[in-house]
Amino acid sequence: MTDEQISDFVDGKKEAFDCVYKQFAPAMFAVCIRYTYCKDDAQEVLQESFIKIYEGRKSFDVKRPLAPWIKNIVIHTAINFLKKQKKLVLTDQDADFNVPEVWTYPEIAKDDTRSQLMAILQQLPEGYRTVFNLFVVDNLSHKEIAAYLGISEGTSKSQLSKAKVMIQQLIPKEWKDERA
Amino acid sequence: MKEHNTIDNLFRDAFDGLSIMPDASVKSEIDARIFVKNDKRRAGFWLFFVGLGISVFALFAGLYYSTNAYHGESLIGTQRLAENDADVRNSVDTKKQIASTSNEIHDAVPLSSETSDKEMNVLSSINKQETSTRANRTTTTTTSARAQVTQKIQSSNVQSNDSVDKKDEIVGIDHLRLRNISVFDNDLTSDLSIDFNQRGSSLTKPTAEEISTSSHSFAAFVNYGFESTNSNREQVDYNQLENAQIQLRSAAIKVEYKKSFTSVFGWNVGVGYADHSVLQKGRMTTWDSVITQSTISTLTPEVVYVPSYYAATTRYRFQQFQLGLGMTFSYSLLQNCNLDVSLGSDFSLGKLTQLDTNTFYESPAFSNFGMSLYLRPAIEYKVRKYSFLAFGQVNQTLVSQIQWSFIDRRNTGFGGGLACRYYF
Numbered sequence: 001m002t003d004e005q006i007s008d009f010v011d012g013k014k015e016a017f018d019c020v021y022k023q024f025a026p027a028m029f030a031v032c033i034r035y036t037y038c039k040d041d042a043q044e045v046l047q048e049s050f051i052k053i054y055e056g057r058k059s060f061d062v063k064r065p066l067a068p069w070i071k072n073i074v075i076h077t078a079i080n081f082l083k084k085q086k087k088l089v090l091t092d093q094d095a096d097f098n099v100p101e102v103w104t105y106p107e108i109a110k111d112d113t114r115s116q117l118m119a120i121l122q123q124l125p126e127g128y129r130t131v132f133n134l135f136v137v138d139n140l141s142h143k144e145i146a147a148y149l150g151i152s153e154g155t156s157k158s159q160l161s162k163a164k165v166m167i168q169q170l171i172p173k174e175w176k177d178e179r180a
Numbered sequence: 181m182k183e184h185n186t187i188d189n190l191f192r193d194a195f196d197g198l199s200i201m202p203d204a205s206v207k208s209e210i211d212a213r214i215f216v217k218n219d220k221r222r223a224g225f226w227l228f229f230v231g232l233g234i235s236v237f238a239l240f241a242g243l244y245y246s247t248n249a250y251h252g253e254s255l256i257g258t259q260r261l262a263e264n265d266a267d268v269r270n271s272v273d274t275k276k277q278i279a280s281t282s283n284e285i286h287d288a289v290p291l292s293s294e295t296s297d298k299e300m301n302v303l304s305s306i307n308k309q310e311t312s313t314r315a316n317r318t319t320t321t322t323t324s325a326r327a328q329v330t331q332k333i334q335s336s337n338v339q340s341n342d343s344v345d346k347k348d349e350i351v352g353i354d355h356l357r358l359r360n361i362s363v364f365d366n367d368l369t370s371d372l373s374i375d376f377n378q379r380g381s382s383l384t385k386p387t388a389e390e391i392s393t394s395s396h397s398f399a400a401f402v403n404y405g406f407e408s409t410n411s412n413r414e415q416v417d418y419n420q421l422e423n424a425q426i427q428l429r430s431a432a433i434k435v436e437y438k439k440s441f442t443s444v445f446g447w448n449v450g451v452g453y454a455d456h457s458v459l460q461k462g463r464m465t466t467w468d469s470v471i472t473q474s475t476i477s478t479l480t481p482e483v484v485y486v487p488s489y490y491a492a493t494t495r496y497r498f499q500q501f502q503l504g505l506g507m508t509f510s511y512s513l514l515q516n517c518n519l520d521v522s523l524g525s526d527f528s529l530g531k532l533t534q535l536d537t538n539t540f541y542e543s544p545a546f547s548n549f550g551m552s553l554y555l556r557p558a559i560e561y562k563v564r565k566y567s568f569l570a571f572g573q574v575n576q577t578l579v580s581q582i583q584w585s586f587i588d589r590r591n592t593g594f595g596g597g598l599a600c601r602y603y604f
Contacts, residue, residue, distance in 0.1 A: 014215060021207060026199035033200060043206050050210050114194045136188045137195050167187055 006066060010057050017054055024067065025050070028074045034133050035078035037122055041085075049077040075138065079148060082126055120170045128163035135160050227517050231559030232570035235596035395441075397603045401434040401452070403573055405595020411462070411586045424462035424586050428498070428593065431455050438508055438601075448522060450504040458496035458532075458582065460544075493536070498582060500530035500550070510560075518560040520569065526552050530581050550581035560601070569599040 001009075001023060008016035028049060032042040052073050060069055121129055134140045134148065135156070145156040411424035434452030441447065506524020513519055528550040534543060558571030575593040 014211075017214075021210070025207070026201050027197075029202040030195065030198040030200045034195065043202055046202055047206050047210055047213075051213055054210075054214050113190075114198060117191060117194045132191075136191050164187055171187065171190070 001066065003062070006062055010060060010062060012054075012057065020053070020066070020070075021050060024070050028070065031071060031074050032078055033118060034121060034137065035075070035082070035130060037126070041081070045074070045078045045081045048081065049074040052077060071138075075134070076148075079130065082130065120167060123170060124163055124166055127159050128166060131156055131159035132163040132167070227513065228559055228561035228568065228570065232598070235570045235572055235598075238572060238594065238596050395439055395446075397438045397601050399436045399438065399450075399569070399599050399601035401432075401436065401450075401569075401571070401597060401599040403430075403432050403434075403571070403595050403597025405430045405432070405573060405575065405593050407575070407577075407591060407593030409587055409589075409591040424460070424584075426584060426587060426590075427459040427461070429457045429459075430593070430595065432502075432597075434502070434504065436504070440508075440510070444510050446508045446510070448504070448506050448508050448524065450502075450506075452502040452504065452526075454500040454502060454528075456498040456500065458498050459493055460496065460584070461491070461493040463491050495535040496544075496582070497533040497535055498530060499533075500528045500581070502526040502528045504554070506554070506556075513559075516562045518562070518567075520558040520560045520571075522554070522556040522558070524554055525578075526554060526575075528552070528581065532582060545583040545585075547579075547581050547583065549579065550577070551579040552577045558599070565603050567601045567603070569601060570596075571599060572596045 001019060005016050005019050009020050025046065029042060029046050032045040032049070033039075036042045036045055049070075053070055056073065060066070121133070124132065130149070131145060134145045135142070140148070142153045142156045142160075145151075146153045149156070405428075407426075407428040407430075409426045432452055432454035434450050436448050436450030438446050438448040504524055504526045506522045508520060508522045511519045511521075529548055530550065532544075532546045553576045555574045556571050558569040560567045560569045573595045575595070577590040577593075580590050
């Protein structure tokens, strides 16, 4: 996006906002899918996120890059969504696998690794999945995760550890061998 | 550990740069909520100010009415006294004419003689014949006189003695004393304000849904109101108080907690403090004797009786602590604008202080407990977790803490004010 378009977006022009949506919505939808359980939830989070992005446009510092600011809002919104749905339960007790919802991604081939990893993520309990996403995919530290979720660093580490154990049980052995 | 790192890399690589197109309905829904909402917000904003304007107008109209009702009464009293002056002058002139032509007046009004002993006799005879001659005096002095002669006649008689001593002088009718019209201006200030602590910014800004679905809220109300109640009994036995009126001007502050149990209904509980300025006013009729003396030395001075009207007031300060319980109905008018109607009861404890010690009126009885009903329609304009309300308020006292013997039931009070509500 050009500086002029970003400036117009901050001014609240609809055309500029459309441009922001067109550029960032697909990537942010992928983020939403990672954090949520089903397509409907992911779309709801995406919708709320872009409304917040528009309403909070005045707080955006035009000297800084737009993408991280948008991604930050999307992640916040996803976490809040899970909290609101009371799905985000972060305890030290072991949790069971989620039953994956049948949903194929038209953009991704069904047998594609990414599609299968998405399905694996969806089988994780919300707490495990959220911490795993924040730490592994979005590169947040345990301290930052603790602040995000309002938990202790120890709980964050524990959730991550349990998530990885669960993922190991779900990932086919040949993938791990390939990576190794 | 190595396995864990492998998993990390697997997911990082897989999701890096991943893009999935959402449904087109998402964008249209976002547009509908952002760009249509803005128009509705604007309308809600103006609706709030319309409500605010109506509330302020109602408040000042009430105050104007309340203030001018009293000054109007004072003017009536003044007019009556002016009529008195004219009546007295007419009656004196008439009496001069009558005295110069006949002795009939002596039959009607016993007058003073040339000696002081006789004057005293005359004065005592005036007292004795007071009742029998009242009709004649009334006819002589004014046709508008209708109340009884009071004990004040006695003090006027004493003044009459002094006047009688000064023979061959024209004694002016000194009834300035009668013009005891006091005008009461209430200085009660309505300059109440509340500082609301700024809440620290939360992790994310709440959405419209978060606001509308918040079931708990705290609100602070500041309002100003008035009430005017007229006497609804005969005044004969009440120190001759005529057209008695009680006016209350109230400045109140209230903090209220509200809990919604459905999307439209909720209950509220609040505590408040109200400072009422109470004005008890009315008109008393008294009769005063005044001495007039003929310019013709052969004639004796005469006593005439004139009615006077005391438009007097007594001020009280009434402080109240209130506990309120009520129900709230909220109806969404626009995206950010609600109609919020509360109905409930206030239970109160209070203290009454009489500010005017010299008063003609009986002090009211006072009880510790009071109860009133209130109806409070408000226009609420929401801004994130906060909302601002402009409201009107109707109060009906059910159990009055202040009880005047000449008032059976207090009238309805009206008021209005502003409030700020915080949802959590």
